[in-house]
Amino acid sequence: MAEPAHNSRGAAQRYGARPTMKDVAARAGVGLKTVSRVVNGEPGVTPDTMQRVQSAIDALGFRRNDSARILRKGRTSSVGLVLEDLGDPFYSSLSRAVEEVARGYGSLLFTGSSDEDPEREQELTLAFCARRVDGLVIVPTSFDHRYLEPEIAAGIASVFVDRPAERIDADAVLTDNAGAVREGVAHLIGQGHRRIAFIGDQPRIHTASERLRGYRETMAAAGLPVDEAWVSMGSTAPERVHAELSRMLDDPQPVTALFSGNNRVTVAALRVLTASSRPVALVGFDDFELADLLSPAVTVVAQDPARLGRTATELLFNRLEGETGPPRRVELRGRLIVRGSGEIAF
Amino acid sequence: MAEPAHNSRGAAQRYGARPTMKDVAARAGVGLKTVSRVVNGEPGVTPDTMQRVQSAIDALGFRRNDSARILRKGRTSSVGLVLEDLGDPFYSSLSRAVEEVARGYGSLLFTGSSDEDPEREQELTLAFCARRVDGLVIVPTSFDHRYLEPEIAAGIASVFVDRPAERIDADAVLTDNAGAVREGVAHLIGQGHRRIAFIGDQPRIHTASERLRGYRETMAAAGLPVDEAWVSMGSTAPERVHAELSRMLDDPQPVTALFSGNNRVTVAALRVLTASSRPVALVGFDDFELADLLSPAVTVVAQDPARLGRTATELLFNRLEGETGPPRRVELRGRLIVRGSGEIAF
DNA sequence: ACCTTTGCTGACAACGTTGTCCAGTCCGTA
């Protein structure tokens, strides 16, 4: 293999072969440990020596190899974030918040999308563990997290966000989904609606079933019967939402309002409702950009993804800093944002 | 420090002290290298031995320490992604695409937001380099990337996305910004508009000035004069956009159309325009979710962030697989999506 | 003059893995 020494910085500059502390030490005419001391700003080095070492570092283009450092020190100063889809605005706000907090603690962030595939979640998570991340923030997709037990036992801190861990006991930061839905559905009932539909995500997803529970409880508390034709749980693919909503609207006794179980459903529903001649009120779970600019502006029950991420990551670092005690479950409240679509029919 | 051996899996299970291959080897009664062979699926191990090793692995909860592996092998199987803001939908789509491709090549992804702070960009980038990422995908914010020279010389591949590198020659994947804007402005002119405003980002940002150039060129080509009061470059903070746009609308001879230089400007402008009594046509740079559901639906010049990310990452891995040759610059075309707001005035 | 202290420096081992290389075992064949 030809390895052109295409610059004249020094012997260690062969392509791909980076200079090490040893090279720096040789060039500066000092010992290895002295270089380490300079690089890490440790005390006990004369300004003169420091100067010599620094010149050698600059001349060689040396940069400390953190892999070796990590191996030696045992701490990686990195955390892993596993979520459903980095491209979803909800999760991207959450990610940003996680990143922000991690940065505050001097940590880098690994991210990965599970794409709602349990196997992929596990694969990603364990890959992060193999990299020996200090901690994990997980938006779970799988239904059995026992695979994490040895990792947690070995000292990798884990906090679950948005949905709780299953089959293991772990820290979790959630929104009070049922409570938030109650507010939204109560709002619709308050506007005089009696025939209210609910379209949500796959019922095996914790948040989805919690939201459905909130809906049923509110309807029951108001003494309103729920026709099962009004309830549809499943994929949030636009096609499915279109089909289900159209079916409900074509009923001889159609619903007059819809509670949509998450932002993807809301968006899909909006496309049907704006095209429909029949007026239907709408309250959606999750806020989204421009919700206020649509006409009518869309009433929502909002979670705060950034706050979820921030809270979870703070909790994670508290654990890393030695906080012990039983797993904690933090529940954040949702917030009803009344904008119009709940009252004025489409 | 109390170190409760709170399970009985084995001696190596003290909290924080993970079992190593050595422990596994001891327990299985084989040599170190044999464990390594089993862990890595290398051939040359009898089924029987393999079985014994595997049991020891399971019993101890062993997981290979990739830090050590990386140190030994020299490849990290990870790439770093530096962008402006993970929370911005545009970048989150891009991130997702980068992640997808990296995954295809068996790499994990480090992400970090520079927040438009050049220093932070450099800090993040170099932190990734210290972790010895195999490659970098960078949405640059700074104006001098010479700090990357030693890293690139040492073999870290780098691809810039959305904006080119400055003061070094590096691979870049960009949108043809000026060309895309020309299409959008031409559309407005075609609709009969003569007094067209342009509100964009800080002019020192490459994409912002390219877009401005596209605007000026199109106006000039059509023989239309540009009043400098119609042009405003600067922060995309809603307050500034509000102020500038209001100023333009309050002019005795107000503009009849606006080209907004990116999605943040578009959103801010929409809020002003929907509140305004005066009709103003709008074409925005960058598509956004629900643009079609607003009334009027918003006409945009769309980039494809996922395609940008995908292309850049493919290029990165091509380099990692040995592709040489001079730095390449790939330009993707923008796409005009006519939806109404360009014709029908607000 | 000697001993202690202090400050600076470097030799060496260790972190957990993988690549190299050599030694042993087992088979079939001559």
Added chain:
DNA sequence: TACGGACTGGACAACGTTGTCAGCAAAGGT
């Protein structure tokens, strides 16, 4: 029985860093 060859297993060094410890010189105390 002897022998080559294929296969299996293990000892050892190396990756680049940091922690430990010891050495050495200069300065200070008696």
